[in-house]
Amino acid sequence: MKKIFFIVLVITGLLFTSLSVFAQDANFHIYLCLGQSNMEGNAPYEAQDTIVNPRFQVLSAVDNKELGRVKGKWYPARAPLCRQNTGLTPADYFGRTMVENLPENIRIGVVHVAVGGCKIELFMKDKREEYIKTAPDWMLNTLKEYDNNPYARLVEMAKIAQKEGVIKGILLHQGESNTGEKDWPEKVKSVYENLLADLNLKAEEVPLLAGEVVNADHEGTCAAMNPIIDTLPQVIKNSVVISSKGLSCAADHLHFDAAGYRVLGRRYAVAMLKMMGIELPTTKEVLNNTVAAPSNMHGCDFPRLDKDNRAYFRIFSPDVKRMQVDICGKKYEMSKDEQGWWTAKTEPLVVGFHYYFLLVDGFSVIDPMSTTYFGCSRMTSGIEVPEGKEGDYYRPQQVPHGQIRTCTYYAETQQRFRRCVVYTPADYDKNKKKRYPVLYLQHGMGEDETGWSTQGYMYNILDNQIAEGKCEPMIVVMESGDIEVGFRPRPGKDVNEERNLYGSSFATLMINDLIPYIDETFRTYTDREHRAMAGLSWGGKQTFDITLTNLDKFAYIGGFSGAIFGVDVKTAFNGVFTDAKAFNKKVHYLFLGCGTEENMGTEALVKSLRGMGINVDYYVSQGTAHEWLTWRRCLNEFIPHLFK
Incomplete structure (x- = not known):
């Protein structure tokens, strides 16, 4: 047994x-x-x-x-x-x-x-x-x-x-x-x-x-x-x-x-x-279950976004051999049907603004159905993945609206004509005797003077805050900063020296040409108490370089994901931070902001400045990286503190 x-x-x-x-x-x-x-x-x-x-x-x-x-x-x-x-x-x-x-x-x-x-x-x-x-x-x-x-x-x-x-x-x-x-x-x-x-x-x-x-x-x-x-x-x-x-x-x-x-x-x-019983959605089903991206050209159905923020693209191009969508370096292959329509669906995208291109047989072009923007040193397509109600601060509301003006001026220091974009608040043309403080607002590398008004929606942010009484009515000036083309060190030159020279021509132009032109053309207050400067990324570096060596002209300073690397706060800018009491008296408001998903060294810089006794306000945008949503949020946090 x-x-x-x-x-x-x-x-x-x-x-x-x-x-x-x-x-x-x-x-x-x-x-x-x-x-x-x-x-x-x-x-x-x-x-x-x-x-x-x-x-x-x-x-x-x-x-x-x-x-x-x-x-x-x-x-x-x-x-x-x-x-x-x-x-x-x-x-x-x-x-x-x-x-x-x-x-x-x-x-x-x-x-x-x-x-x-x-x-x-x-x-x-x-x-x-x-x-x-x-x-x-x-x-x-x-x-x-x-x-x-x-x-x-x-x-x-x-x-x-x-x-x-x-x-x-x-x-x-x-x-x-x-x-x-x-x-x-x-x-x-x-x-x-x-x-x-x-x-x-x-x-x-x-x-x-x-x-x-x-x-x-x-x-x-x-x-x-x-x-x-x-x-x-x-x-x-x-x-x-x-x-x-x-x-x-x-x-x-x-x-x-x-x-x-x-x-x-x-x-x-x-x-x-x-x-297997799994049918990919038809174009009709995609249209019924998605919404057109707010960045589309008027009347264009695509690109579209679903509830999970996946983007859908559709392009008719029967003679093309290969087409891809390139969103900030992430490439998605497009599939062509028998009629010649190319389609693609992306992974879920984070909310905010994204540059993208179409790669057509290897050649990068803009999407004819997207609004175009200057970024990446060229004209690009863009897709806006909208936030919820929290994004209303940069959306147009039923409030008085200011104007975005494109101005051409002659720069003596460069012996050529230049262009700047100027925001004037809603009441600028109503009260001809009123004067306004000025914020000089700079974009980042590979962008131009249109960046803040197209990608950044700064005019909506200003309009909404002014209407609510959160910030003072002000003029905002945006210039190219001589950084439209990305940084390219000259062969045989020291890279660090070349980096310091990149965009440095803007400092002389701003002090000697741009500020005088704005003060002569618009009803501005011309003293330092009514002048501010802020910039994003490389524009943040330019802001520090210009304002901290010209504190007789600026009382408010902001850096949004500023490219301010390797700064020794004890010696930088002729030792301006060593006398904290004098600095804090001159600079009425110093602001530094960044996103949680980027590493621009902003937090370390803030700690160093505070260690020197410098008053600096620090803002962190949750869930965002080196992108326009971070910078919109930074601007929204920055402007209520100006000219008070």
């Missing part, structure tokens, strides 16, 4: 061990990928194709010294997926699109076996040996990597994959080498049915997705094969054909180019998601 009990325990233990070793993760979805050169990957991959979500994995079907992969092991699915010296494939962006549109707990894995130039017979059990006898010499080395049996290698790897996940579908791209063969669908059926049998899969649970070859609309050499491929669902019930319409191709018109592969891969994923 004891012996029988022991045997039962052993069997039970082995059973649980077996279940543990071969336990499948139902949330690890596996897809088998097979075919010839377009599945193998003919287009060179780019840097972006090597960055991949770790939820997308590839089971290496061969050893790959290039990437340090070992046959039968899982790796992040960066290109190349197939073998060493292959390129981008539809599987690359199939997997990426799947993980983008499935819950975070779902992983995607691909098992990838493909041989360039092969006929479908290479994957047929009863035709393989006969076909290999006729294989061209250039194919032989590839076949050796699969032990002359790519089908068997695919099954071998699939069985390894089944120990960890569940096979959910089969992706095929093949047909160029069988062009014109009307029995091709039947041959594919035999391969499909053999895979189902060898892997113990059910046809109703594992669909076959087959892509068309390069389309006739791009003069595809084998485009005549597409009508045959399109009949596949008549032969294999649980199959779908992926259109190649509109997809760009290589010069040989046999292979897709990288852009074509990316879009084709997304089309495979869209079809698979649809079969």
Whole structure:
């Protein structure tokens, strides 16, 4: 009896061990990928194709010294997926699109076996040996990597994959080498049915997705094969054909180019998601469930934002090969449909203002549906992700509104005409005898004198505060600061010295040309008690450089994320901080602000100044970085303290 009990325990233990070793993760979805050169990957991959979500994995079907992969092991699915010296494939962006549109707990894995130039017979059990006898010499080395049996290698790897996940579908791209063969669908059926049998899969649970070859609309050499491929669902019930319409191709018109592969891969994923009951939203649904960005050109529906602050872009450009949206350096691939419409959806964006560009076949352009702004040293598109009610301070309200004036003046120190933007409060033209204090407000590197009025909405901030009695009516002057073009040190020069020279020409111009022009042109108070200066980023550095060496002209100073680095407060600006009592008497208000998500050294500077006995007000914008929302908030905090 004891012996029988022991045997039962052993069997039970082995059973649980077996279940543990071969336990499948139902949330690890596996897809088998097979075919010839377009599945193998003919287009060179780019840097972006090597960055991949770790939820997308590839089971290496061969050893790959290039990437340090070992046959039968899982790796992040960066290109190349197939073998060493292959390129981008539809599987690359199939997997990426799947993980983008499935819950975070779902992983995607691909098992990838493909041989360039092969006929479908290479994957047929009863035709393989006969076909290999006729294989061209250039194919032989590839076949050796699969032990002359790519089908068997695919099954071998699939069985390894089944120990960890569940096979959910089969992706095929093949047909160029069988062009014109009307029995091709039947041959594919035999391969499909053999895979189902060898892997113990059910046809109703594992669909076959087959892509068309390069389309006739791009003069595809084998485009005549597409009508045959399109009949596949008549032969294999649980199959779908992926259109190649509109997809760009290589010069040989046999292979897709990288852009074509990316879009084709997304089309495979869209079809698979649809079969899973997940349909990507139509344009109508996007319109119904999103709102137009407030930064759009009047009458333009896109870009749009959903409740999670994801942005949706839509552009019609049928002849373009590749299009991306570049938001502050983060690039999103756009997908083209059969009609030539390109679309993209971003990750959730933080509230505030974001510069962006469209990358059209690698060339950076502005979006014709966005308001344009000067930033990044050029005209750019911008998208405003709105705050809630807390952002009303920079939105227009039912209050008296001032004016933004563009003024041209001649600068003697530079012997040329210049432009400045001037805000005058609502009552400026009503009371011709009233004089006003002046705030000189500077932008940051790569922006110009329009930045504060377009990106910063300073006129709304002033209008609203003046109407509520929070701040004094004032004139605000904005100039370019000679920093429209980003910092570029001259070759062979000391970088630190060059940095100190960057924008330094503005100091002389402001003191000798700009302030006299403003005082002569507008009804200003001309004494230091009624003059302030503030700036963001590099404009903050300019503010310190100008005001702290001209305290006979300024009594109020502000720095918003100021680029004020490496300042020794004991020696800087001719030791102006060493006599705290004198400084605090002259400077009626010193303000420094920054965002929690940036590191401009503002907090350290504040601590140093306070350690010297300097009165400085410190503001931190919660949840914002080096961006316009930080600076709007800083301005809103700064101006109530001026000219009191």
